[in-house]
Amino acid sequence: MEPAMQRKMLTIVMGLASLLIAHVNGETSLPFDHQKLTSDGHYLDQMQKMQAFKHSLLTRRQLATPPTISSSPAPAPQATNQPPGSRPSVYEVTAYGADPTGKLDSTEALLRAIADAFNGPSEGFLMKGIKNLGGAHVNLQGGNYLISKPLRLPAAGAGNLKISGGTLTASDDFPTDGYLIDLSASSSSSSSYNYEYITMKDLMLDCSFRGGGISVINSLRTSIDNCYISHFSTEGILVQNGHETYIRNSFLGQHITAGGDPGERNFSGTAINLMGNDNAVTDVVIFSAAIGVMVSGQANTLSGVHCYNKATGFGGTGIYLKLPSLTQTRIVNCYLDYTGIVAEDPTQLTISSSFFLGDAFILLKSINGLAEGINIVDNMFAGSDKGVEIVQLDQSKGPFKKIDQVVVDRNNVKGMNLKATVARGSVKGNGTSWTVDFSPVLLFPNLINHVQYSLSSGGATFPSHALRSVSGNRVVIESDISVPASVFVMVEQGSAS
16 A cells, blocks of 8 residues: 555544544533443444554654653752852851850851851942941851850941841850950941941840840941840840940840749849940840849830839839930830839930839939939839839939929829829818818929919808918918818929929
8 A cells, every 4th residue: 555545544543533532531512322332342342442543553653753842941959068158148157167056166167157257248338437248147047056255246347247047055164244246346447336237136145144145336227136135144235335226026034034033032134235325125025134224325215125124122123224314215115014114313204105013113313403304104003002102202312403394194003102293182161271282192392383273162252362382282272251162273393493
């Protein structure tokens, strides 16, 4: 048979086979008798032979057809371990020999990784004299690393660097005056700041009761985020000079406890020490230390801070504002839990929307007798009915002599004694004199600046009356004739010189 005729016959046979198989598989709209199909053994046998014949033809066609080239790319090879420095943006510390089990001293390996990040590629500058490291990342890889001396950058003058993702533990011979991470400069730079935009995130720092956790010295725009700092003997975090260190979403405690610790009387150290300006502490828990937050710089903000570091009854302080005459601090939406706030010669101080539990109170301490621009408003106080006043004065070094724009008002109190600079009272009587004593409520002794009163009498006569005295925070109203009357009085303190 000629080749053309063979190709024609093959085409006809394949067409018939396709039609019959489609018919069997139900892929055609032609009707068929299902009962006949299943009962006629000869018919089924013929169909099975035709299916086998078509399969052999298709197999031959596939063998004769060259394979097609897929347009999908082949899977990329998996990355292999690369030597230090070959990945200029991420510096994984185990590649430098750091031991993630915490059994061996990893100090030198960590310092090499930090040095490589510091000396890595940079482009342009942040502040003048501070090179931009482009987001270099020292990755601790979730390990626990033992260190015997502070981790420092090799020199000043760098920024845009992150250290994150692991635990640092001080060894038994770690210097007691050191910090696990120390952003102080061993050499000067052309910038007025040591560092800028350094981020420390997702870290646990165990100081082993030897020194502190993090020190930030003369740096700009530093971020400490989601850190857990424990077992410090000096400070958990020290911020000195510089500007704009932001501490947020972190936990600090000298001892790991959740309150009611039998050793609470012996807690020492300071969790956060702000010795610079324009810093913020936000959403931070301080669960053990003699002082929760010490502030001796201007224009700082504390928000969402929960202090239960050491009870006031044991000598602890939640927040200590130690900057007489230059306070300029805002404390908002904080939780003082059995420990209070102390402010020396407070000037421009706001404490609002905060909760004081367990007889915790606010103490205004006279150093040079100054109290100016103070707003203590809209707070909640809860105590144990022991007569503790919510705001108190410490005048052991001399009385407050210059008082101006002080407002203590709109605080709600349960189980403690209310103190305020604004008060209202009333008295009823039949006579010529009415006295309203505000001394149990008013904050400053013998100081009333403003009085408003009204006298209501139901008698037949109309008396003449006047304010006669405000001595000792007692308001005295007198009339020229004896009448039955009710007297309503509102007084304000807040300024004296």
